[in-house]
Amino acid sequence: MPRKSQKAVKSLQDLADLAGVSRATASRALNDSPMISTRTKKKLRALADKHGYSINRQARDFRLRRTSVIAVVFMLDIKSEQHMSDPFFLDMLGGIADCLAEHDYDLLLAHAPISNVLDLRDGRVIRQSDGVIFIGQGEQHEQLNELATGGKPIVVWGYPVAGKNYVVVGSDNVGGGYQATRHLLQQQRRNIAFFGNTNNPENAARHQGYLKALGEFGLEADPKLKIDVPFEMHRAREVIIGFVESGANPDGVVCLSDVMALAALSTFQELGVRVPDDVAVVGYDDISLAAYGSPPLTTVRQNIHQAGRILVESVLGIIRGGDVGDTILASELVVRKSSCAS
Amino acid sequence: MPRKSQKAVKSLQDLADLAGVSRATASRALNDSPMISTRTKKKLRALADKHGYSINRQARDFRLRRTSVIAVVFMLDIKSEQHMSDPFFLDMLGGIADCLAEHDYDLLLAHAPISNVLDLRDGRVIRQSDGVIFIGQGEQHEQLNELATGGKPIVVWGYPVAGKNYVVVGSDNVGGGYQATRHLLQQQRRNIAFFGNTNNPENAARHQGYLKALGEFGLEADPKLKIDVPFEMHRAREVIIGFVESGANPDGVVCLSDVMALAALSTFQELGVRVPDDVAVVGYDDISLAAYGSPPLTTVRQNIHQAGRILVESVLGIIRGGDVGDTILASELVVRKSSCAS
DNA sequence: GAATTTTATGCAATCGATTGCAAACCCTTG
DNA sequence: CAAGGGTTTGCAATCGATTGCATAAAATTC
Numbered sequence: 206m207p208r209k210s211q212k213a214v215k216s217l218q219d220l221a222d223l224a225g226v227s228r229a230t231a232s233r234a235l236n237d238s239p240m241i242s243t244r245t246k247k248k249l250r251a252l253a254d255k256h257g258y259s260i261n262r263q264a265r266d267f268r269l270r271r272t273s274v275i276a277v278v279f280m281l282d283i284k285s286e287q288h289m290s291d292p293f294f295l296d297m298l299g300g301i302a303d304c305l306a307e308h309d310y311d312l313l314l315a316h317a318p319i320s321n322v323l324d325l326r327d328g329r330v331i332r333q334s335d336g337v338i339f340i341g342q343g344e345q346h347e348q349l350n351e352l353a354t355g356g357k358p359i360v361v362w363g364y365p366v367a368g369k370n371y372v373v374v375g376s377d378n379v380g381g382g383y384q385a386t387r388h389l390l391q392q393q394r395r396n397i398a399f400f401g402n403t404n405n406p407e408n409a410a411r412h413q414g415y416l417k418a419l420g421e422f423g424l425e426a427d428p429k430l431k432i433d434v435p436f437e438m439h440r441a442r443e444v445i446i447g448f449v450e451s452g453a454n455p456d457g458v459v460c461l462s463d464v465m466a467l468a469a470l471s472t473f474q475e476l477g478v479r480v481p482d483d484v485a486v487v488g489y490d491d492i493s494l495a496a497y498g499s500p501p502l503t504t505v506r507q508n509i510h511q512a513g514r515i516l517v518e519s520v521l522g523i524i525r526g527g528d529v530g531d532t533i534l535a536s537e538l539v540v541r542k543s544s545c546a547s
Numbered sequence: 548m549p550r551k552s553q554k555a556v557k558s559l560q561d562l563a564d565l566a567g568v569s570r571a572t573a574s575r576a577l578n579d580s581p582m583i584s585t586r587t588k589k590k591l592r593a594l595a596d597k598h599g600y601s602i603n604r605q606a607r608d609f610r611l612r613r614t615s616v617i618a619v620v621f622m623l624d625i626k627s628e629q630h631m632s633d634p635f636f637l638d639m640l641g642g643i644a645d646c647l648a649e650h651d652y653d654l655l656l657a658h659a660p661i662s663n664v665l666d667l668r669d670g671r672v673i674r675q676s677d678g679v680i681f682i683g684q685g686e687q688h689e690q691l692n693e694l695a696t697g698g699k700p701i702v703v704w705g706y707p708v709a710g711k712n713y714v715v716v717g718s719d720n721v722g723g724g725y726q727a728t729r730h731l732l733q734q735q736r737r738n739i740a741f742f743g744n745t746n747n748p749e750n751a752a753r754h755q756g757y758l759k760a761l762g763e764f765g766l767e768a769d770p771k772l773k774i775d776v777p778f779e780m781h782r783a784r785e786v787i788i789g790f791v792e793s794g795a796n797p798d799g800v801v802c803l804s805d806v807m808a809l810a811a812l813s814t815f816q817e818l819g820v821r822v823p824d825d826v827a828v829v830g831y832d833d834i835s836l837a838a839y840g841s842p843p844l845t846t847v848r849q850n851i852h853q854a855g856r857i858l859v860e861s862v863l864g865i866i867r868g869g870d871v872g873d874t875i876l877a878s879e880l881v882v883r884k885s886s887c888a889s
Numbered sequence: 890g891a892a893t894t895t896t897a898t899g900c901a902a903t904c905g906a907t908t909g910c911a912a913a914c915c916c917t918t919g
Numbered sequence: 920c921a922a923g924g925g926t927t928t929g930c931a932a933t934c935g936a937t938t939g940c941a942t943a944a945a946a947t948t949c
Binding site: 474 | 599601604605606608609614616629630634636637644653655656669671674675762779780781784806809810816835836838839840841843881
C-alpha cells in the first residue's frame with residue numbers, strides 16, 4: 206500500500222494541480238485524447254491510480270447532457286395481474302442488468318402498473334434516462350408508437366405489429382403456441398383449452414399458433430375452451446375452478462406462462478382431475494421451477510437471459526445512432542415426461 | 548390543451564426570463580422558499596405548469612452534491628449458489644423499489660456475486676450513491692463493519708452480530724427455525740434434518756432455533772442430518788440425492804428456503820420417498836409458489852415486502868442524520884395441510 | 890538564425906441548478 | 920420628508936467535468 210497522500214484527490218483540478226498541468230490537459234489525458242503527448246498521459250494515469258482518483262460521472266454526464274441510465278418498464282397489465290414476482294421477469298432483468306453493467310450504464314426500474322405509457326413523458330423514466338426498454342406491449346401499441354416518435358430511444362419486448370415504428374425484440378410466439386398445441390394433438394388429445402388473455406400482440410400470436418396447429422389436424426377451436434386466466438396464482442386458481450365446475454372438460458391445456466401452468470396443475474389435482482391422464486398441461490417460459498413441479502412441466506422455452514442482452518444492445522444501438530432492426534428469437538418446446546403423458 | 552409555447556422552456560433561466568425575474572428568484576419560488584412573496588410564487592408555479600417545465604434533477608443533485616440514488620446489493624454467495632431468480636429476492640426488491648419511488652430516490656441494482664464488499668468502494672455502487680442496502684451478510688461481517696465506518700450510510704438485511712456497527716434489519720430467525728422444528732417434533736418426528744449452509748449469521752440463527760427446539764424435546768442434533776444444500780434447484784437435487792443414497796433417513800426436514808424445500812419435495816418423490824408419510828418438509832419465505840407445490844408447502848413466512856420498505860426507511864433515516872436502530876420483524880409459521888402431515 | 894509548420898498545452902465558456910450576501914423596494918413612524 | 924425596519928429580489932460564485940479556440944513550445948525547413 207502506498208502511503209496515503211496528504212489530502213484526497215477528489216476532482217480533476219486536484220489531479221491537475223498535482224501534476225502541474227491544467228484541468229483541460231488532465232481531462233484529455235485521462236480520455237486518451239490524441240492531442241496529448243504520451244508522456245503526459247502516462248504521468249496523469251499513474252497519478253490518478255496512485256491517489257485513487259476516479260472521475261465524477263455525475264459531473265461528466267451533466268456536462269455531456271446525458272444520463273448513462275436506461276429505464277426498464279415492466280408493462281404489468283392490471284387485468285391479467287401478472288406480477289413482477291413472476292420468475293420470468295427476473296430472468297430477463299438479470300440479462301438486462303448484466304449487459305447494461307458491461308456497457309457502464311445504470312438501470313432505473315419502473316415497475317408500477319402503467320395505465321398509459323404516455324404519462325411517463327413527464328416523469329423520470331423518460332426525462333432522466335437515455336433510453337427505455339419496455340417489457341411487454343400490453344394493449345398500448347399506439348401509445349408506444351407515439352412515444353417512439355418523440356425522439357427517445359425505445360425498445361420493446363413483444364411481437365411486431367403492423368404499422369409500428371418502434372424497435373421490437375421478441376420470440377417466435379406463433380411457433381411457440383404452435384409447437385405446444387401440436388405436441389398435445391400428437392398425443393391424440395382433441396379438446397385443447399387455451400388459458401390466458403390474448404389482448405396483446407405477443408399472446409395473440411401464441412393463440413394464432415394454437416389455431417394453426419388445430420387447423421392442421423382438421424379441427425376448429427371451441428370458443429368455450431379459451432378462457433382469460435390471470436397470471437397471478439391465487440386468482441388463476443379461482444378462475445380455473447370456475448372453468449372446471451362449469452362443466453368444461455378439456456384433455457389438454459396450453460398456458461401463457463409457467464406460473465399459470467403450475468397453478469393449473471395444482472388446481473386440477475385439487476379438483477380430482479388427474480394430470481396427465483385426464484388432462485395434459487403445457488406451460489410457457491421454462492422457469493427453473495418448471496422442472497420441479499409434480500409432475501414436471503412440459504413448456505416452451507424462450508432464452509430470456511439472452512433476450513435481455515439483446516434488448517440492451519438494441520437501445521444502445523439506437524442511442525449511437527445506428528439503424529436497429531427487430532430481433533425474433535427462436536422458441537423451443539421442452540418436453541418433460543409427465544405433465545403431458547409421453 | 549393550451550397552445551404550444553413558442554419555444555420549449557427547458558431551464559430555470561428560460562422560466563425566469565418568461566416571468567421577468569432572475570434565476571435565483573425562480574429557483575426559490577419553485578422550492579417554496581419563505582424569502583419569496585406569495586404572488587411571485589403563484590406566478591412562477593403557474594408558468595412552470597403551463598409550459599411543462601420540470602426541474603433537471605441531474606443538475607440539482609450535482610449542485611447539492613448528492614445523487615438521489617440508493618444502491619441495492621444482493622449478496623449472492625457463490626458457494627451456496629442462491630440465484631437472484633429466487634422469488635424471495637424479487638419480493639424484497641419490490642418493497643424496496645416502491646418505497647424508494649415514494650421518496651423520489653432511484654434504485655441502482657448490483658447483482659453480481661461480490662467476493663469482497665470492500666471492492667465496491669471504488670465502484671459506482673458506493674461512490675455514486677447516497678446509501679447502500681445489502682441483502683444478506685454473507686460471510687462478510689467484518690468488511691461490512693469497515694464499510695460502515697467509512698461514512699457511507701449502509702443498512703443490511705440479515706441478523707445482528709456481536710460487535711457490528713452497521714444497521715441491521717432482519718426477521719426473527721431463531722424463532723423461525725424454532726417454530727419450524729417444533730412443528731415437526733409435535734408430529735412425533737424425531738429424526739429431523741437441517742438443509743442449508745449456516746455460515747452466515749442469518750442462517751446460523753435459524754439453526755440455533757432448530758437446536759433449541761430439539762433441546763426442548765430432550766433431543767440432541769445428529770450431525771449427519773445437517774447438510775449443506777445449495778439454494779439452486781438443480782444443484783440442490785444432486786446433493787439431496789447423494790444424501791438419501793448415503794443411507795440418511797430423516798422423517799422431517801427444515802429447509803433454509805422455499806425453493807430448496809420445493810427441490811427437496813420433488814427429489815424425495817422422485818426417489819420414492821413419500822411426502823409427508825415418510826418425511827415431512829418445512830420451507831422458509833412463503834413464496835407464492837409455496838402454496839402450489841404438491842403437496843403444498845408448510846413454511847415460515849417473513850413479511851418481505853414490508854422488510855424492503857423498512858430497509859429503505861432506515862437508510863434514508865441515516866442519510867437525514869437520524870439515530871437509526873436495528874429492526875427485527877416477526878416470523879410466522881404457515882401450516883399447509885400436506886407437506887407435513889397435519 | 891529567422892520563418893514556418895507541427896505538436897502540446899492552457900484559457901475560459903458551458904451544462905442547470907442553489908445560495909450567501911448585497912442591494913432595492915415598500916412601509917411605518919418620528 | 921428622512922430615517923429605520925422589514926420584505927423581496929438579484930448578483931455572482933459554485934459543483935466537476937468537456938471542448939473550441941488561442942497560444943506556447945518544439946521541430947522542421949530554408
